[in-house]
Amino acid sequence: xxxxxxxxxxxxxxxxxxxxxxxxxxxxxxxxxxxxxxxxxxxxxxxxxxxxxxxxxxxxxxxxxxxxxxxxxxxxxxxxxxxxxxxxxxxxxxxxxxxxxxxxxxxxxxxxxxxxxxxxxxxxxxxxxxxxxxxxxxxxxxxxxxxxxxxxxxxxxxxxxxxxxxxxxxxxxxxxxxxxxxxxxxxxxxxxxxxxxxxxxxxxxxxxxxxxxxxxxxxxxxxxxxxxxxxxxxxxxxxxxxxxxxxxxxxxxxxxxxxxxxxxxxxxxxxxxxxxxxxxxxxxxxxxxxxxxxxxxxxxxxxxxxxxxxxxxxxxxxxxxxxxxxxxxxxxxxxxxxxxxxxxxxxxxxxxxxxxxxxxxxxxxxxxxxxxxxxxxxxxxxxxxxxxxxxxxxxxxxxxxxxxxxxxxxxxxxxxxxxxxxxxxxxxxxxxxxxxxxxxxxxxxxxxxxxxxxxxxxxxxxxxxxxxxxxxxxxxxxxxxx
Amino acid sequence: xxxxxxxxxxxxxxxxxxxxxxxxxxxxxxxxxxxxxxxxxxxxxxxxxxxxxxxxxxxxxxxxxxxxxxxxxxxxxxxxxxxxxxxxxxxxxxx
Numbered sequence: 001x002x003x004x005x006x007x008x009x010x011x012x013x014x015x016x017x018x019x020x021x022x023x024x025x026x027x028x029x030x031x032x033x034x035x036x037x038x039x040x041x042x043x044x045x046x047x048x049x050x051x052x053x054x055x056x057x058x059x060x061x062x063x064x065x066x067x068x069x070x071x072x073x074x075x076x077x078x079x080x081x082x083x084x085x086x087x088x089x090x091x092x093x094x095x096x097x098x099x100x101x102x103x104x105x106x107x108x109x110x111x112x113x114x115x116x117x118x119x120x121x122x123x124x125x126x127x128x129x130x131x132x133x134x135x136x137x138x139x140x141x142x143x144x145x146x147x148x149x150x151x152x153x154x155x156x157x158x159x160x161x162x163x164x165x166x167x168x169x170x171x172x173x174x175x176x177x178x179x180x181x182x183x184x185x186x187x188x189x190x191x192x193x194x195x196x197x198x199x200x201x202x203x204x205x206x207x208x209x210x211x212x213x214x215x216x217x218x219x220x221x222x223x224x225x226x227x228x229x230x231x232x233x234x235x236x237x238x239x240x241x242x243x244x245x246x247x248x249x250x251x252x253x254x255x256x257x258x259x260x261x262x263x264x265x266x267x268x269x270x271x272x273x274x275x276x277x278x279x280x281x282x283x284x285x286x287x288x289x290x291x292x293x294x295x296x297x298x299x300x301x302x303x304x305x306x307x308x309x310x311x312x313x314x315x316x317x318x319x320x321x322x323x324x325x326x327x328x329x330x331x332x333x334x335x336x337x338x339x340x341x342x343x344x345x346x347x348x349x350x351x352x353x354x355x356x357x358x359x360x361x362x363x364x365x366x367x368x369x370x371x372x373x374x375x376x377x378x379x380x381x382x383x384x385x386x387x388x389x390x391x392x393x394x395x396x397x398x399x400x401x402x403x404x405x406x407x408x409x410x411x412x413x414x415x416x417x418x419x420x421x422x423x424x425x426x427x428x429x430x431x432x433x434x435x436x437x438x439x440x441x442x443x444x445x446x447x448x449x450x451x452x453x454x455x456x457x458x459x460x461x462x463x464x465x466x467x468x469x470x471x472x473x474x475x476x477x478x479x480x481x482x
Numbered sequence: 483x484x485x486x487x488x489x490x491x492x493x494x495x496x497x498x499x500x501x502x503x504x505x506x507x508x509x510x511x512x513x514x515x516x517x518x519x520x521x522x523x524x525x526x527x528x529x530x531x532x533x534x535x536x537x538x539x540x541x542x543x544x545x546x547x548x549x550x551x552x553x554x555x556x557x558x559x560x561x562x563x564x565x566x567x568x569x570x571x572x573x574x575x576x577x
Contacts, residue, residue: 019545026548035566036553044556056545077533084496086570099533132573142567270494275533280541 005201005236008209009167009228010159013174014152015184016128016192017060022149023127024051024094024279029151031190035144043127043149045090050278053078057151058282059292060183061101061125064153066293067181068174070105070123076282078125081271086143087129097273099281100124101153107177108301109169110315118170119158128152153183159198159209164228171195171221176300176323188220195224199231201239210235211245215259217252227252231259303328311341320349326367327352333373343380351398370404379407387411389418392464420467422474425458428466429478432457443479451475486512 022029025042041049065072079097101124106117128150133142155174161167175193179186186193195218200210215231218224231250238245250259298306300322307318307328322328327348334344352371356363379401382388388397388411400410411417419425432454433440443450455471488508492499499507557563562570 021545021547026543026546027550028547036556036568037566038550039553039556040550046556052541052543054545055542058542082494084494086568086573133567134572136564136567137572139572140564140569141571141573142564142569144567270490272494277534280534280536281539283539 005203005232005239006205006207007162007228007232008159008200008202009161009163010198011157011161011167011170011224012196012198013155013171014128014194015064015155015178015186016190017057017064017151017153018182018184019054019056019060019151021054021056023054023057023125023151024149027149029149030146033146036146038146039148043089044145051094051276053279053282054151057125058101060151061123061153062284062289062292063181063296064155064178064183065102065105065123066289067177067183067296067299068102068105068107068120068123068155070102070120072102072284072289073099074283075099076101076284078276078279079273080276081126081273083271085129086141087132087145087148089130089145089148093127093129094276094279095126095154095273096124107157107170107173109166109173111166111169116166118166119160121156121158123153123155126152126154159200164225164232167197167228168221168225171224172323173300180297180300180303180325182297191219194219195221197224197228197231199228199235200245201232201235203239210239211247213245213247213259214249215252216249216262217254219254223252223254226257227259230257234259307331311335313341313345317345317349320353321345330368330371330373334377337373338377338380340380344376347376347380351394352402355399355402368402371402372404375401375404375407382407382411386420386467387417389459389464389466389468391459391468392416392418395464416465418467419462419465420470422470425466425470425474426478428458428461429454429471429475432461433475433478433482440479440482444482451479486515 016029017023019029021027022038022043025040027038027040027043030038042051062072077096077099078094080092081095081097082092084091100122103122105120105123107120109116109118128147130143130145130148133144136142157170161170171193175186178184184192197215197218198212199215200212202208202210213231213235215227218227235245249262251262252259303322304315304318307313307322308315311318313321321331330352331344331348334348335341338344352368379388379393379397382397383390383393388407393407396414396416397407397410401407436454436457439450439453451472454475455468458466458471458475459468486508488499488504488511492504553566557566557568560568562568
């Protein structure tokens with residue numbers, strides 16, 4: 001393994017802003033439309049067409065700057081970033097160079113050594129490029145320009161992240177902030193959040209920053225983490241061998257979990273920016289900024305702290321719950337009608353999250369709209385009263401109440417009531433003991449844990465309906481009788 | 483004018499010039515740059531750079547969807563197309 005190195009990472013994140021139309025024309029900014037159906041002379045870059053900035057995009061961008069604690073610029077203008085690629089109809093991308101929408105700001109992340117502020121350099125607005133389709137033909141590529149002109153905010157950090165974990169944590173928190181601020185839906189599957197990572201390494205803190213390698217094509221937070229880890233290892237090994245690092249752009253291949261040099265990129269950074277003459281400059285009044293600031297909702301970090309203070313939740317639980325506004329609302333509604341906060345938190349972290357993970361399509365469609373807080377609290381009440389075992393409540397009843405069914409009715413219809421009747425329990429116990437002579441012997445020779453095994457067997461036999469609290473004593477009693 | 487690298491600029495613009503063409507353009511571009519050099523001699527201390535010739539700002543449009551145009555019309559003007567797509571020579575990065 002290579003020697004310890006100091007890792008420096010900067011991230012550039014492209015976030016799709018939540019507007020109905022594209023940034024500079026009135027075509028729908030829609031995902032999944034028929035190819036080339038949302039196009040017009042402006043987003044196709046036809047001669048004589050003129051871009052006009054979308055007011056909504058501008059105000060969403062401002063919201064993002066403020067939510068991230070940045071400073072909106074006094075003078076805001078757009079520039080042309082020139083390069084040739086078939087997904088870019090005009091031969092330039094309208095972006096912002098020296099007068100971005102906002103500068104500075106930070107995202108707080110939790111690290112093993114405490115809270116760290118990831119400092120942001122800037123946030124600017126730009127248009128997305130179109131999509132190239134390569135697999136229709138071995139010799140041709142096909143161009144779909146629906147995405148061309150989709151509004152993006154690019155958020156650039158200072159090179160201040162020290163590990164792949166910090167990068168992951170930063171992206172998670174950034175996403176939560178942007179989603180809460182209503183700036184973007186942050187739907188990863190629709191490419192609403194895309195990331196380039198700049199990674200460099202050096203041996204000693206006193207050395208200058210190493211040559212920067214830019215990694216593109218990172219479509220998930222997991223890919224960002226894996227690509228950084230791969231790249232650090234690759235660079236450390238090269239450094240060890242005494243190879244000279246070059247500044248380059250590499251592509252992440254998610255299937256092979258490797259980065260690759262991009263061909264013909266030597267001129268790539270020669271973008272010859274110049275002011276976009278088709279757009280006038282923009283100026284923000286202080287009153288506008290203050291109004292936007294006031295309209296921001298409470299952001300995730302503050303919400304997490306509120307939850308911790310108000311309900312005495314652990315930081316871990318509070319963070320999980322406030323990561324999704326709907327979950328947080330659900331939690332608050334539950335604790336209003338049931339006073340054991342811890343139990344509610346356990347159900348949310350366990351069953352609700354599992355349901356969300358396993359039924360993502362359904363969850364996207366309905367969210368928690370059908371699982372009324374009353375239903376979960378009723379279910380917990382049935383467990384408290386001994387009517388239901390926890391296991392049956394989780395495995396058999398919960399999947400029904402998330403679809404809106406009343407727990408009492410589910411229990412009745414499926415005959416799931418917990419069995420606490422000694423006679424019935426003993427029937428199962430006798431069967432289990434008969435089927436496990438070896439375990440019985442273990443118990444006789446002093447192995448107390450054998451009882452736990454038999455409890456498990458009875459639970460299985462009873463399909464979870466046996467009252468586990470009563471089983472231990474009953475089994476011991478039976479065993480001693482043998 | 484020694485730093486004028488027309489070949490580099492042509493490559494960035496994906497333009498292919500023959501050697502004799504390069505000579506013609508080099509002379510022409512050199513003339514333009516000379517004019518720019520003359521402009522550079524003007525003292526602009528304390529003058530805000532002009533990013534737009536018109537003295538107006540904050541021109542917006544509302545976020546309302548308007549019908550897009552049928553792609554067929556655009557594809558007619560494109561040198562190559564297939565189905566609803568523009569078609570270009572394969573441009574995929576080598577791995």
